[in-house]
Amino acid sequence: MNISKKVQKLPPSGIREFFELVIGMKDVISLGVGEPDFVTPWNICESAIFSVEKGYTSYTSNMGLYELRLQISKFLKNKYGISYDPKQEILVTTGVSEGLDITVRALLDSGDKVLIPEPCYVSYHPVTSLAGGKPVFIDTKSTGFKLTPSLVEKNISKGVKAIIFNYPTNPTGVSYTKKELIELSKVFIKNDLIVISDEIYDELTYDMPHTPMSSLKGMKERTVYLNGFSKTFAMTGWRIGYICAPKDLISGMTKIHQYVMMCAPIMGQIGAIEALRGSGRYVQEMKREYSRRREFIVDRLNGMGLMCPKPEGAFYAFPSVKNTGMDSVEFAKKLLKKERVAVVPGTAFSREGKEHIRISYATGMSDLKEACVRIERFLRSNER
Amino acid sequence: MQEILEILEKDARTTPEEIARILKKKPALVRKAIKKFEKDGVIVKYKTVLNRELIKDKTRSVRALIEVNIAPQRGHGFDHIAERIYRFPEVVSCYLLSGSYDLLLVVEGEDIQTVSSFVSQRLATLDNVRGTVTHFLLKKYKEDGDILKRAERSKRIAISF
Numbered sequence: 001m002n003i004s005k006k007v008q009k010l011p012p013s014g015i016r017e018f019f020e021l022v023i024g025m026k027d028v029i030s031l032g033v034g035e036p037d038f039v040t041p042w043n044i045c046e047s048a049i050f051s052v053e054k055g056y057t058s059y060t061s062n063m064g065l066y067e068l069r070l071q072i073s074k075f076l077k078n079k080y081g082i083s084y085d086p087k088q089e090i091l092v093t094t095g096v097s098e099g100l101d102i103t104v105r106a107l108l109d110s111g112d113k114v115l116i117p118e119p120c121y122v123s124y125h126p127v128t129s130l131a132g133g134k135p136v137f138i139d140t141k142s143t144g145f146k147l148t149p150s151l152v153e154k155n156i157s158k159g160v161k162a163i164i165f166n167y168p169t170n171p172t173g174v175s176y177t178k179k180e181l182i183e184l185s186k187v188f189i190k191n192d193l194i195v196i197s198d199e200i201y202d203e204l205t206y207d208m209p210h211t212p213m214s215s216l217k218g219m220k221e222r223t224v225y226l227n228g229f230s231k232t233f234a235m236t237g238w239r240i241g242y243i244c245a246p247k248d249l250i251s252g253m254t255k256i257h258q259y260v261m262m263c264a265p266i267m268g269q270i271g272a273i274e275a276l277r278g279s280g281r282y283v284q285e286m287k288r289e290y291s292r293r294r295e296f297i298v299d300r301l302n303g304m305g306l307m308c309p310k311p312e313g314a315f316y317a318f319p320s321v322k323n324t325g326m327d328s329v330e331f332a333k334k335l336l337k338k339e340r341v342a343v344v345p346g347t348a349f350s351r352e353g354k355e356h357i358r359i360s361y362a363t364g365m366s367d368l369k370e371a372c373v374r375i376e377r378f379l380r381s382n383e384r
Numbered sequence: 385m386q387e388i389l390e391i392l393e394k395d396a397r398t399t400p401e402e403i404a405r406i407l408k409k410k411p412a413l414v415r416k417a418i419k420k421f422e423k424d425g426v427i428v429k430y431k432t433v434l435n436r437e438l439i440k441d442k443t444r445s446v447r448a449l450i451e452v453n454i455a456p457q458r459g460h461g462f463d464h465i466a467e468r469i470y471r472f473p474e475v476v477s478c479y480l481l482s483g484s485y486d487l488l489l490v491v492e493g494e495d496i497q498t499v500s501s502f503v504s505q506r507l508a509t510l511d512n513v514r515g516t517v518t519h520f521l522l523k524k525y526k527e528d529g530d531i532l533k534r535a536e537r538s539k540r541i542a543i544s545f
Binding site: 019296342344369 | 391395398402405406407408538540541542543544545
């Protein structure tokens with residue numbers, strides 16, 4: 001069958017071959033996982049089970065259960081002091097992935113350009129292209145994977161409408177101080193950019209407070225705030241995300257959402273309400289554990305010669321493998337074959353990702369320790 | 385330094401070097417802190433959590449929870465008599481509670497007879513013990529925060545973005 005040119009042109013998932021290799025192998029310690037290793041806190045599971053027993057198995061309103069939108073609104077107000085009207089400015093989505101998709105579809109006309117700092121999450125490019133947009137990639141390697149005002153300025157050209165900005169960043173773990181964000185916001189405002197701000201890892205920011213883009217002066221009206229429950233509450237499989245944005249944009253996105261998704265799954269929405277009501281303790285426990293693993297893994301990687309700046313957030317480290325003389329794909333393949341440790345080559349996240357690998361520390365401490373022993377042995381055998 | 389305890393409580397085998405790495409402290413400093421916790425009795429000992437149902441250890445296969453009613457002693461309250469009781473090696477745990485009885489014991493033995501005779505001959509006969517109620521334990525699901533069922537294997541896919 002002839003599939004559309006648009007889809008044919010989509011970049012293939014660059015590491016599918018590697019993917020297959022991992023899945024076919026036994027006893028692999030995977031540091032390639034982009035989701036928490038914790039299971040969802042029990043209070044959340046229990047409330048969803050209860051709701052199913054009570055017969056909550058229907059559609060919800062397109063925008064999501066009002067109670068959930070209200071809780072999200074309160075949560076953001078308490079945590080960050082930002083106000084979103086639960087009736088008009090919040091839309092519950094099937095994960096942030098859908099949120100991002102309908103954002104770009106609602107915003108872009110054919111040929112509109114979108115700035116995408118790299119390395120970045122794998123879907124930014126395809127969703128932009130599918131929506132008819134033109135991705136303009138900004139490589140951030142030279143600035144320690146941080147987007148800077150001058151990098152933005154350099155890439156501004158006619159037709160640039162928006163930027164997809166993600167912090168703390170998957171795959172680098174980089175995040176930004178309030179001061180850095182203010183500087184960036186000035187450039188965004190000056191160039192009249194809409195900022196699609198993917199802040200799914202906000203709660204996992206370790207050495208500083210997280211500052212949402214929309215909390216900055218002059219930004220709320222040009223920001224699409226994307227967040228969800230997957231990372232903070234270990235709820236990846238529940239598929240619940242949300243978008244906060246100006247009401248005209250939300251109403252545009254709701255149109256697409258109602259046709260393609262109808263609504264996010266109700267069990268997930270009910271679980272999410274419970275997550276916001278009573279899971280603070282679990283979130284803090286998980287965060288502390290991630291933070292400890294972060295200290296451990298960064299120290300170990302640097303100790304064995306894989307240069308790795310300390311990530312400020314998320315649960316990824318992004319060390320350089322340049323010293324080994326291998327490119328990231330070769331490194332990942334050999335490491336997998338020789339020592340059965342899976343990591344993701346940087347090329348999955350960036351055109352310029354040949355020198356880096358992504359290591360996820362969303363893995364129990366004992367596996368992390370063992371993985372480090374194996375990586376170290378691999379590096380030594382490579383030296384010989 | 386308090387965090388050292390939290391880490392050890394989760395996994396007592398974490399080495400001082402590993403703790404130092406996690407907390408960004410010098411290993412010597414961590415070792416010193418652990419020594420002090422041990423000396424002060426904050427760290428009592430390091431043990432292994434077992435699921436006894438899976439071992440055929442005849443000597444400790446029966447457990448009972450025993451409610452004990454006590455007449456407190458002048459000048460000593462419950463402490464003296466509690467000590468008389470908890471020094472028996474059969475007594476695995478001993479708690480003083482508020483409510484309708486005073487002490488709650490966990491007692492271990494080879495079989496029901498052994499535990500019963502411990503109760504009837506040693507425990508109930510003590511002065512000041514006014515009465516006991518014995519509950520034999522049928523199944524243990526969770527103990528001290530640990531679910532005893534073997535953890536299910538992770539259901540995550542090996543690579544995701």
